[in-house]
Amino acid sequence: MxxxxxxxxxxxxIELQRLNKWYGEFHVLRDIDLTxxxxxxxxxxxxxxxxxxxxxxxxxxxxxxxAGDVIVNGITMTRDVKRVEQIRRHVGMVFQHFNLFxxxxxxxxxxxxxxxxxxTPRKKAVDTAMMYLERVKIADQAHKYPGQLSxxxxxxxxxxxxxxxxxxxxxxxxxxxxxxxxMIKEVLDVMIELAxxxxxxxxxxxxxxxxxxxxxxxxFMDEGQIxxxxxxxxFFNHPRSPRTRAFLGQILGx
Amino acid sequence: xxTSFFRESLISPRKPPVSRQGLRxxxxxxxxxGPVNSLVTLLVGALAIYALVPxxxxxxxxAQWVGDSRADCSGDxxxxxxxxxxxxxxxxxxxxxxxxxxxDIVFVLFVVLGIWLMVPAVPGKKVxxxxxxxxxxxxxxxxxxxxxxxxxxxxxxxxxxMLTLVIASVGIVxxxxxxxxxxxxxxxxxxxxxxxxxxxxxxxxGVPLITVLFMASVMFPLFxxxxxxxxxxxxxxxxxxxFWSAYMAEVVRSGLQAIPSGQGEAGAALGLxxxxxxxxxxxxxxxxxxxxxxxxxxxxxxxxxxxxxIIGLFDFLALIKAGxxxxxxxxxxIEGFVFAALVYWIFCFGMSRYSQFIxxxxxxxH
Numbered sequence: 001m002x003x004x005x006x007x008x009x010x011x012x013x014i015e016l017q018r019l020n021k022w023y024g025e026f027h028v029l030r031d032i033d034l035t036x037x038x039x040x041x042x043x044x045x046x047x048x049x050x051x052x053x054x055x056x057x058x059x060x061x062x063x064x065x066x067a068g069d070v071i072v073n074g075i076t077m078t079r080d081v082k083r084v085e086q087i088r089r090h091v092g093m094v095f096q097h098f099n100l101f102x103x104x105x106x107x108x109x110x111x112x113x114x115x116x117x118x119x120t121p122r123k124k125a126v127d128t129a130m131m132y133l134e135r136v137k138i139a140d141q142a143h144k145y146p147g148q149l150s151x152x153x154x155x156x157x158x159x160x161x162x163x164x165x166x167x168x169x170x171x172x173x174x175x176x177x178x179x180x181x182x183m184i185k186e187v188l189d190v191m192i193e194l195a196x197x198x199x200x201x202x203x204x205x206x207x208x209x210x211x212x213x214x215x216x217x218x219x220f221m222d223e224g225q226i227x228x229x230x231x232x233x234x235f236f237n238h239p240r241s242p243r244t245r246a247f248l249g250q251i252l253g254x
Numbered sequence: 255x256x257t258s259f260f261r262e263s264l265i266s267p268r269k270p271p272v273s274r275q276g277l278r279x280x281x282x283x284x285x286x287x288g289p290v291n292s293l294v295t296l297l298v299g300a301l302a303i304y305a306l307v308p309x310x311x312x313x314x315x316x317a318q319w320v321g322d323s324r325a326d327c328s329g330d331x332x333x334x335x336x337x338x339x340x341x342x343x344x345x346x347x348x349x350x351x352x353x354x355x356x357x358d359i360v361f362v363l364f365v366v367l368g369i370w371l372m373v374p375a376v377p378g379k380k381v382x383x384x385x386x387x388x389x390x391x392x393x394x395x396x397x398x399x400x401x402x403x404x405x406x407x408x409x410x411x412x413x414x415x416m417l418t419l420v421i422a423s424v425g426i427v428x429x430x431x432x433x434x435x436x437x438x439x440x441x442x443x444x445x446x447x448x449x450x451x452x453x454x455x456x457x458x459x460g461v462p463l464i465t466v467l468f469m470a471s472v473m474f475p476l477f478x479x480x481x482x483x484x485x486x487x488x489x490x491x492x493x494x495x496x497f498w499s500a501y502m503a504e505v506v507r508s509g510l511q512a513i514p515s516g517q518g519e520a521g522a523a524l525g526l527x528x529x530x531x532x533x534x535x536x537x538x539x540x541x542x543x544x545x546x547x548x549x550x551x552x553x554x555x556x557x558x559x560x561x562x563x564i565i566g567l568f569d570f571l572a573l574i575k576a577g578x579x580x581x582x583x584x585x586x587x588i589e590g591f592v593f594a595a596l597v598y599w600i601f602c603f604g605m606s607r608y609s610q611f612i613x614x615x616x617x618x619x620h
Binding site for chain 1: 514516517519520521522523524525526527528530534535538539542616618619
C-alpha cells in the first residue's frame with residue numbers, strides 16, 4: 001500500500017474540548033481535547049475499554065457527554081433533538097456489526113434516509129444510491145437483502161448507505177473487527193479510496209497497515225484519555241509512551 | 255506420526271440410497287424407524303380410528319341434512335336441520351328481518367375489503383388500508399345502525415355472528431395500534447410517559463375481562479349523570495379494546511426488546527428522528543418477529559368475545575345457547591355446540607394459517 005496524499009485544510013471540522021463522560025461512577029472519557037481539520041484522516045487505536053468507541057459515538061450523540069464541548073462543523077452539540085439531528089445529517093457512521101436494516105433491500109437501505117430525512121425525490125435517491133453502490137462495487141446486489149450478503153459486502157453497503165447522505169465526516173467504529181480475514185481487504189480498499197477523495201475520516205481500528213497508509217495522525221488511547229498522538233511514521237517507529245510501546249508490541253509482534 | 259494424503263480427482267455427487275427416497279423412505283424415516291416407533295405408530299393409528307370413526311358417522315354419514323321441522327330428525331346421527339332452521343337468528347340476532355339486507359351488504363364489503371387487504375396479488379394496499387380504516391367503519395356503522403333514510407336499529411337488537419364479528423373486528427383493529435403506542439411508551443426514556451404506560455398496562459392486565467365488562471355495563475352508568483347515556487355495546491367495545499391493548503402492548507414490547515440497539519443507532523446516525531426510527535426501522539422488524547404472539551392475542555380476543563353474554567349482549571354463542579332451551583327443539587344442544595365450535599374454529603384456524611403465510615412471505619433470510 002502506497003501512502004495517501006494529505007488534503008487537509010485548516011478549517012476545523014470536529015472539535016472536542018475537555019470532553020468528559022461517566023458511566024455512573026466510572027470515568028470513561030477524561031479531558032479529551034481533539035481537533036480534526038477538514039479532509040484529515042485520523043486513526044484511533046488502543047486496548048478494549050479505553051474509550052475510543054465512546055469518544056467517536058459522542059461526536060454524533062449516540063453517547064451523551066457530561067462535561068466539555070463537542071463542536072461539529074461549527075455547531076455546538078446540545079441535548080436539543082433538532083440540533084442533534086441537524087449534526088447527524090452531516091456525520092456518517094459505519095459500525096462494527098454493519099447495522100444494515102435487514103427488512104429492507106440493499107437499495108432501500110441506501111434510500112431510506114435521503115428520502116425521509118432530506119426529502120429527496122425517490123428517483124433521485126435511487127440514482128445516488130446506485131452511484132455509491134457502484135463505487136463500493138456492489139451495485140449488482142442492489143435488490144438483495146442484507147441477510148443474503150457476506151460480511152464484507154454488508155459493510156461496503158453500510159459505507160455506501162452513509163455516503164448517500166453526503167456527509168462531511170465519516171466515523172468508522174472498528175469497521176473490520178467483525179469480518180472474516182479474507183473480507184477485510186475489500187472493506188479497507190473502499191476506505192482507502194474514500195480517503196484519497198479527501199473525505200474527513202475518524203477510524204477506530206486495529207488495522208495498522210491501514211493507519212500507516214492513510215492516516216494523517218494516529219491517536220493512542222488508554223483509560224479514557226489520549227496518551228499519544230503523532231503522524232504514523234513517528235507513531236509506529238518512535239512511540240514515546242511505554243503504554244503505546246506495549247500496545248504496539250502486542251498487536252504487531254507476532 | 256504425521257499422515258500424508260493427497261487427492262488426485264474430486265468426488266462427484268451421487269444420489270442417496272434407494273431406501274431413503276420416496277414413499278418407502280419417508281415411511282421408514284418417520285413411522286417405522288424401529289420396533290418401538292413402529293409399535294407407537296400402530297397404537298396411535300388404532301386410537302385415531304377408534305375415536306374418529308363414530309364422530310364422522312354421527313356428524314356426516316348418519317346425519318340428517320334436509321327438512322324443516324323436528325319431525326325430520328329421526329335418525330341416530332346429528333340433525334343439522336336444527337341449525338338450518340335457526341341460521342337466520344344465529345347470523346343476525348334480533349335484527350329486523352326486513353332490514354337484514356343491510357347486514358348482508360356489510361358482510362360483503364367486509365369480505366371484499368378483507369381480500370383486497372390480505373391477498374398480496376391484489377394491488378392498491380395503501381388505498382385499501384385507508385378505505386378499511388376510515389371509510390368502511392363509517393359506512394358499516396350507518397348501514398347497521400341506521401340514518402340517512404335507513405330505519406334506526408338499536409344495538410340491543412344486534413346479535414349473532416354479526417355482533418361477534420363487530421366486537422372482534424373493533425377489538426382487533428383498536429387494540430393493535432393502541433398496544434403499539436403503549437409498548438413504545440413503556441420503553442420511553444421519559445419517566446412520566448413510561449409511568450403512565452406501565453400503570454395502564456398493569457391495571458388492565460390485572461383485572462379479569464368479565465370484571466371489565468361488568469364495570470362497563472353496570473358500574474359506569476352509576477358514576478355519570480342520568481341523562482348522560484352511552485350505548486351499552488359501545489361501552490363494552492371500549493372496555494374490550496383497552497383490555498386487549500394491554501396484552502398487545504406486552505407482545506409488541508417483547509418484539510421491540512429483541513431488536514438489537516444497533517438498529518436504532520444506525521437510524522439515528524443517518525439522521526432519522528424518533529418516530530421515523532420506530533416506524534421505518536424498529537417496528538417493522540419487531541412486529542414481524544411477534545406475528546405469532548399478535549395472532550395468538552387476536553385468537554384469544556376472538557374467542558373471548560363470547561363473554562359479552564354476561565352483560566346481556568347476544569353474540570353468536572349466546573344465541574346457540576338460547577336455542578338449546580327452545581321448547582320445540584329440546585335435546586339438540588350437542589348439534590348447537592358442535593356447530594358453534596366449528597364456526598369459531600374456522601375463524602381461528604383461518605387467522606392462524608394466514609399468519610403463517612405472512613410470516614413465510616416476510617422472511618428475509620436472516
